[in-house]
Amino acid sequence: MPTATQNPTRTQTKMSTSNLPIEPVRIGLVSVSDRASSGVYEDKGIPALQAWLGRALLNPITWVTRLIPDEQAGISAALRDLVDAEQCDLVLTTGGTGPALRDVTPEATLAVADKEMPGFGEQMRAISLKFVPTAILSRQVAVIRGKALIINLPGQPKSIAETLEGLPQANPPAPGIFAAVPYCLDLLGGPYLETDTSVCAAFRPKSAQRPARS
Numbered sequence: 001m002p003t004a005t006q007n008p009t010r011t012q013t014k015m016s017t018s019n020l021p022i023e024p025v026r027i028g029l030v031s032v033s034d035r036a037s038s039g040v041y042e043d044k045g046i047p048a049l050q051a052w053l054g055r056a057l058l059n060p061i062t063w064v065t066r067l068i069p070d071e072q073a074g075i076s077a078a079l080r081d082l083v084d085a086e087q088c089d090l091v092l093t094t095g096g097t098g099p100a101l102r103d104v105t106p107e108a109t110l111a112v113a114d115k116e117m118p119g120f121g122e123q124m125r126a127i128s129l130k131f132v133p134t135a136i137l138s139r140q141v142a143v144i145r146g147k148a149l150i151i152n153l154p155g156q157p158k159s160i161a162e163t164l165e166g167l168p169q170a171n172p173p174a175p176g177i178f179a180a181v182p183y184c185l186d187l188l189g190g191p192y193l194e195t196d197t198s199v200c201a202a203f204r205p206k207s208a209q210r211p212a213r214s
């Protein structure tokens, strides 16, 4: 069932030292799973995405969620709806990126793309190899549609934090992909994403940084 909900932990408008309010963000979440969508097992994809993003982001978040089967036309339709009608700034999918016959999330994502962003898939596979040797089986992609960034993540619920957060404390550090998402949204004219640096330090060039909050 389509749903749009507010992040209960970050609803009030906060002010920065520079007096700019923290901007709200609309995030679409799509869990692609034949078994979770038909009730064979409970969906853990959307809760895992909300848990990580709710920890990482200071912005008030409106979630728009979809739990759907591995059907290419349905996945593309959900992505178009989340970007074009629901006006999501960022859309994350989980599941359906592997080599199995029914894994078609990358094809469905590329079908709605204005531009491809290959760096995200490259970095996710590089990070994931530090967790599992089967990381190379994920064909995950990221694309721009309109002013929104759409990113595929693997279906295994633990892979969500692994790929978004990476291993920033490792030597050498392995940055997760989310560090690059705030500046990507800046370049698309989206909301200014602010992160809890203990979870994920957003990287922006100095010229794009706003004063830090106290």
Ligand SMILES: Nc1ncnc2c1ncn2[C@@H]1O[C@H](COP(=O)(O)OP(=O)(O)OP(=O)(O)O)[C@@H](O)[C@H]1O
Pocket (backbone or CB within 6 Å): 031, 032, 033, 034, 035, 036, 041, 042, 043, 044, 045, 046, 070, 095, 096, 097, 098, 100, 154, 155, 156, 157
């Ligand atoms: N949405 C989900 N909720 C809970 N667990 C999941 C979810 N998606 C995947 N998993 C777990 O991760 C494993 C690997 O995910 P994968 O996407 O390959 O599943 P799958 O074999 O394609 O099946 P399905 O599409 O029915 O979830 C699954 O076997 C399941 O244990």
Ligand SMILES: Nc1nc2c(c(=O)[nH]1)N[C@H]1C(S)=C(S)[C@@H](COP(=O)(O)O)O[C@H]1N2
Pocket (backbone or CB within 6 Å): 094, 095, 096, 097, 098, 099, 103, 127, 128, 131, 132, 134, 135, 136, 137, 138, 139, 153, 154, 155, 156, 158, 159, 160, 162, 163
């Ligand atoms: N970080 C991370 N990446 C991962 C995994 C994982 O557990 N953690 N699982 C891999 C496996 S086993 C598969 S088959 C592919 C594709 O998974 P999907 O079809 O569920 O999207 O993602 C890979 N990438």
